Amino acid sequence: MINQLKGMIYGFIVGDALGVPVEFKPRGTFEVNDMIGYGTYDLPPGTWSDDSSLLLCTIEHMNENSTLDDLMQKFADFDYRNYMTPFGETFDIGITTHEACQNFEYLKRSATDCGLSGEYDNGNGSLMRIAPIVKKTLDLPIEDKYRVVSDYSKLTHGHERSIMGCMIYILVLEALLSNIYKSDLINHVQIQLEELGKDYSDYYRIFNGLKILHIDEIRSTGYVVDTLEAVLYCYLNHETYQEGVFAAINLGGDTDTIGALTGALFGVTSGYIAEIDKYKSRLANLEKIESIVEWYSDKR
Numbered sequence: 082m083i084n085q086l087k088g089m090i091y092g093f094i095v096g097d098a099l100g101v102p103v104e105f106k107p108r109g110t111f112e113v114n115d116m117i118g119y120g121t122y123d124l125p126p127g128t129w130s131d132d133s134s135l136l137l138c139t140i141e142h143m144n145e146n147s148t149l150d151d152l153m154q155k156f157a158d159f160d161y162r163n164y165m166t167p168f169g170e171t172f173d174i175g176i177t178t179h180e181a182c183q184n185f186e187y188l189k190r191s192a193t194d195c196g197l198s199g200e201y202d203n204g205n206g207s208l209m210r211i212a213p214i215v216k217k218t219l220d221l222p223i224e225d226k227y228r229v230v231s232d233y234s235k236l237t238h239g240h241e242r243s244i245m246g247c248m249i250y251i252l253v254l255e256a257l258l259s260n261i262y263k264s265d266l267i268n269h270v271q272i273q274l275e276e277l278g279k280d281y282s283d284y285y286r287i288f289n290g291l292k293i294l295h296i297d298e299i300r301s302t303g304y305v306v307d308t309l310e311a312v313l314y315c316y317l318n319h320e321t322y323q324e325g326v327f328a329a330i331n332l333g334g335d336t337d338t339i340g341a342l343t344g345a346l347f348g349v350t351s352g353y354i355a356e357i358d359k360y361k362s363r364l365a366n367l368e369k370i371e372s373i374v375e376w377y378s379d380k381r
């Protein structure tokens with residue numbers, strides 16, 4: 082378990098860093114198969130982005146056992162004061178997350194009132210940072226899992242579709258932590274969603290032969306449904322961390338988030354392995370990351 086959580090987090094951050102240099106590039110215009118640098122943001126190899134910043138804020142909050150307002154404060158500190166960044170500078174943040182941070186910073190709303198919940202507030206901004214809370218949800222009944230996932234998503238993304246995207250991803254992580262076979266994974270998750278009884282029809286392709294779709298049918302945008310489909314498509318169709326994460330990044334579009342979320346799934350499956358370690362050692366601000374992650378993955 083400890084090794085799987087460690088694999089999940091480092092698998093995520095490495096996936097983010099591998100995807101950063103080609104973020105927003107269209108599919109087919111590039112190919113990544115190693116840790117490169119520069120590109121989109123002109124930053125050196127090993128630079129991680131908002132996805133990892135928000136993930137690390139969430140882990141730190143869990144380590145501290147603090148309130149959701151404390152966590153929201155960390156998000157606002159990231160947005161406005163360069164908190165939890167690789168080189169002391171915030172260079173990337175999603176629009177909805179930024180608006181939620183504004184609501185906290187200037188309108189002084191409580192954390193659970195900061196998120197946006199319109200139809201167009203369904204980017205992958207809460208999905209990208211949800212993974213660590215699997216430690217909280219694992220042993221809970223399904224309704225309580227949903228409540229926790231919902232509370233955390235709502236800090237920035239309060240629409241039902243965003244919450245359901247997070248819920249599906251958390252159920253996938255839980256299944257992998259419980260060593261469910263890959264071939265049973267989607268079915269296993271669907272049984273739990275049926276038990277929960279909430280509408281998950283926006284995600285119907287995941288439960289209807291996602292794996293066998295043609296790659297051209299997979300849209301790798303920052304829309305939460307597209308992102309989750311792309312992540313699971315790469316996970317289901319590849320065997321190793323490296324293969325899966327580079328396939329995810331080479332889809333183009335929101336490469337860092339899709340690389341990160343795919344990396345977390347492979348990392349939780351394999352545990353912390355040499356394939357991840359070789360890239361992790363090149364991450365920017367590694368000491369900071371390690372101090373937060375070691376605590377998280379060791380304490381249960």
Ligand SMILES: [Mg+2]
Binds near residue numbers: 130131132173337338
């Ligand atoms: Mg990013």
